[in-house]
Amino acid sequence: MQESSARNYIAMEFPNRPENVGVARIAVAALAAQLDFTLEEVDEIKVATSEAVSNAILHGYRGRTGVVKVRAEVDAERLEVVVQDEGQGIADVELARQPSYSTDPERMGLGFVFMESFMDELEIDSAPGRGTRIRMVKVPQRKKKAAEA
């Protein structure tokens, strides 16, 4: 595949309705499938995307209405997914990343754990009152093996 033709992206924006989690998951998975990911890796991408988008929808706006933006890009080497809200932000990002930490007693507090373990890179950029931006990168296993050989 030529480098120039391999580059592709999608950008979407939607209101923070829970049913849009599935829309984002399917769109990102369809884009990811253009790269050399295994089915298992595509499933991991779906989970990580769903977790980031549901966090934006549920925690970002806490019952208020707001806009969630998702951008995903593939090139010959990797998938990048960016999920953004303009909601309340996270006061302590290190604490929020801890397994089982949640500000909602009904939840498991595992979203960031899944994002971290299923993706190769996870960046959390957040500030109270400004919102949250999650950036995740994943490289196909088959690419990593080829690079090592």
Ligand SMILES: Nc1ncnc2c1ncn2[C@@H]1O[C@H](COP(=O)(O)OP(=O)(O)OP(=O)(O)O)[C@@H](O)[C@H]1O
């Ligand atoms: N986009 C966001 N805006 C504001 N707060 C967030 C956002 N994403 C995460 N958080 C905060 O970080 C905490 C941890 O998030 P994480 O996804 O790991 O767990 P959870 O959403 O609480 O539970 P689970 O994902 O297992 O349902 C949340 O409880 C919430 O307080």
Ligand SMILES: [Mg+2]
């Ligand atoms: Mg979560």
